[in-house]
Amino acid sequence: MKITETFLKDCFIIEPKVFKDSRGEFFEAFNQKLFQEKTGLNVKFVQDNQSISLKGVVRGLHIQKGEYAQAKLVRVIQGRVLDVVVDVREKSDTFGKVFSIELSKENQLQLFIPKGFLHGFSVLEDNTIVTYKCDNYYNKESEDGVIYNDPILNIDWKLKTNEIILSEKDAELKLFKEI
Numbered sequence: 001m002k003i004t005e006t007f008l009k010d011c012f013i014i015e016p017k018v019f020k021d022s023r024g025e026f027f028e029a030f031n032q033k034l035f036q037e038k039t040g041l042n043v044k045f046v047q048d049n050q051s052i053s054l055k056g057v058v059r060g061l062h063i064q065k066g067e068y069a070q071a072k073l074v075r076v077i078q079g080r081v082l083d084v085v086v087d088v089r090e091k092s093d094t095f096g097k098v099f100s101i102e103l104s105k106e107n108q109l110q111l112f113i114p115k116g117f118l119h120g121f122s123v124l125e126d127n128t129i130v131t132y133k134c135d136n137y138y139n140k141e142s143e144d145g146v147i148y149n150d151p152i153l154n155i156d157w158k159l160k161t162n163e164i165i166l167s168e169k170d171a172e173l174k175l176f177k178e179i
């Protein structure tokens with residue numbers, strides 16, 4: 001397992017060690033001990049989520065605030081997404097900075113997102129399955145978010161404008177300057 005910190009502190013790219021043989025392949029999708037050794041972070045995951053989406057879907061940008069803040073470990077088990085995070089930790093040197101990475105079934109990369117980040121992804125292939133571990137439970141009242149096409153963040157979601165599919169909730173999210 002190779003773990004590399006992105007230019008956003010505490011946000012890591014994880015590349016699992018894949019064992020291939022005549023049957024197929026095997027990899028450890030998560031190993032608490034190795035994760036802690038290589039990141040220095042003691043994260044305890046309590047919820048696993050999975051979504052399946054059509055090409056063109058954008059989910060995000062989402063965050064849970066306060067006592068329900070969540071760190072997440074995201075991977076794709078079918079298809080391809082552009083995974084996007086924004087550092088909104090008030091005292092961070094990289095506040096407001098965006099990081100994005102393609103996660104796919106093929107590249108098997110994972111992104112660890114610390115608490116205090118907005119998170120979203122655009123779906124680049126039909127029937128893409130995204131799964132992610134969270135270190136805190138879902139809490140509707142703690143949800144907040146920023147609209148995907150915020151002019152300050154100016155994120156390139158790698159989709160054509162006319163193919164973007166949003167939930168009603170995501171279409172009404174606020175601007176970055178309001179969060």
Ligand SMILES: Cc1cn([C@H]2C[C@H](O)[C@@H](COP(=O)(O)OP(=O)(O)O[C@H]3O[C@@H](C)C(=O)[C@@H](O)[C@H]3O)O2)c(=O)[nH]c1=O
Pocket residue numbers: 049051059060062063119120121137138167169
């Ligand atoms: C996120 C979540 C949703 N739900 C329910 C609420 C709602 O009825 C339905 C769909 O929820 P949403 O529309 O919020 O799902 P979605 O837009 O996929 O929300 C997710 O987006 C990505 C980008 C994240 O980072 C996640 O933390 C989460 O916010 O599922 C849960 O029961 N538990 C959960 O943990």
